[in-house]
Amino acid sequence: MGEEKKLSTKKNILFCILSLIVLCVLLFPLFWIFITSLKTEQEIFQYPPTFYPHKLNLKSYAAQIETGDFNMFRAFANSFVISFGAMLIAVVLAVPASYAIARYRFAGRKAMLLGFLVTQMLPVSVLLTPMFIMFKGMHVYNTWGSAVLADATLGIPFSVLILKNYFASIPKELEEAAYIDGCGRLQAFLKVLVPVAKSGIVVCAIFSFLYSWGDLAYGMTFILNQQKRPITAGIFNFMGQYGTRWSYLTAFAIVTIIPVALIFIFMQKYIIAGMTSGAVKG
């Protein structure tokens, strides 16, 4: 990059307008469900459709707190607990593993790396039935634990592969200086390397969280208890029962997107970093 050509003012304005049009077209679906979630059921079915709520209706959100067959906010909390738990497991396990893979040529290193790469490509349906039988045996079936354990398997391989590049880019001298100062391997790792790799760890934490947040298959298959289900499974259920209550459904959708949007707003640079380094070889 570096020295890029500057565009002429006219071209600049033209391109800016074009890009705004692209943005509006591509993000229209999100705008549309947000608007819909603020309409009354009547207005949703009105023809021609209205492009902003003529009568502001917040009931779709409020109704969920009090009653409802599907308590959106409880499901939200379930999702949060599950995603946070899976994220913790993924980060705690992946950080040391990626450090080892980046720094040490130990026996079985390549096989391990291959293993992490392969698990990233697995279809969820291969794991569902055996996990289902296993979790029944472990007595975590129908609890948050089952989804946490399963969701962590999404974050671990991704995190290992991303973080190994971060650790590999930290100069060896930094670590050696720590050894000279009398640190052991573990101490040097925790006190010197982990803080330096912090931004990489944030990327992993975000993605591990988002993978679990978006999970449907695990949460739906391993947790049948409506009180404990994540929000994605709850919404799917609700769609099956009341397929056309679009005012509620769009409100659920917006609530589910909120954490994603917040993460995006505050941590955009980490997300772009994760998306790009996740696929390009390091």
Place this chain on the structure above:
Amino acid sequence: MKGLRKFFKYDNVGLLFALPAFLYMLVFVGYPILSNIVLSVQDVTVRNLAKGVKKFIGLQNYAVLFQDEVFRLTIVNTLKFTVYSLLFQFLIGFALAVFFNQNFSLAKPIRGLLMIPWMIPMTITALIFKFMFSTDVGIINYLLQSIGLIRENIEWLTNPGIALGCVIFANVWIGIPFNTILLSTGLTTIPQELYESAAIDGANSIQRFFKITLPLLRSTIESVLVLGFIYTFKCYDLVYVMTSGGPVNSTHLMSTYSYKLSFEMFDYSKGSAAANVLLVILMIVGAVYLKITMKGEND
């Protein structure tokens, strides 16, 4: 004890750091893969699951599966879904990547915002498009009518002939950001001087695209397409939520059908067999990806 100490003295100390994650994956992923293979050559359904008697029946599940017309249809559907999704994601993503690599003032912030669809849970994306494609309240029917393209509302998701197209449409929307951002990153690695000297030599912009951009972007394009194939081929939630495989199986993919066999018909063994067929195809494509990725690891 001494031998153990010596073993871990140098590089093998790495094992101690790596083992917890590896063992975790071995227990929760490695073991399920193996047990899925075992399950697929047994006869396990909801009726005999609790009894613990697992009859070995060899490859019978696979044989039945390949006789099953619906399963054969899901193979075709999965291929169509993957190829069309990839084609449009890639072309649109590439066009956007080239566009946003022009150095205009809004380029970076807007390209950033375009990443949002990729982060939204698939369940929600499916819900959004199910709503937009619905026959009576759907905005898509309204828009097409108001510009005069159609006269009557189209039954997008209940017509077996076009439902798969709608699902692909939604999946393209999800995949565009991924393609855009990876190709953008690839584009920034091409030195600007190459274009300048080519321009001096009299190459026009189309020639520059085909003679400079495409060849230099080859490895990025390879990994985008292979990764895209893997993600799309195993896609599950989008279709399951949007259509549940219907109408009349016209949108069933191998992944959704395998789920249906296991968890709606409770024929665990047949579901496992279907999942394994999916896995084999993925692994063949995955081998290409591994070749690309492991290239740098041969030291």
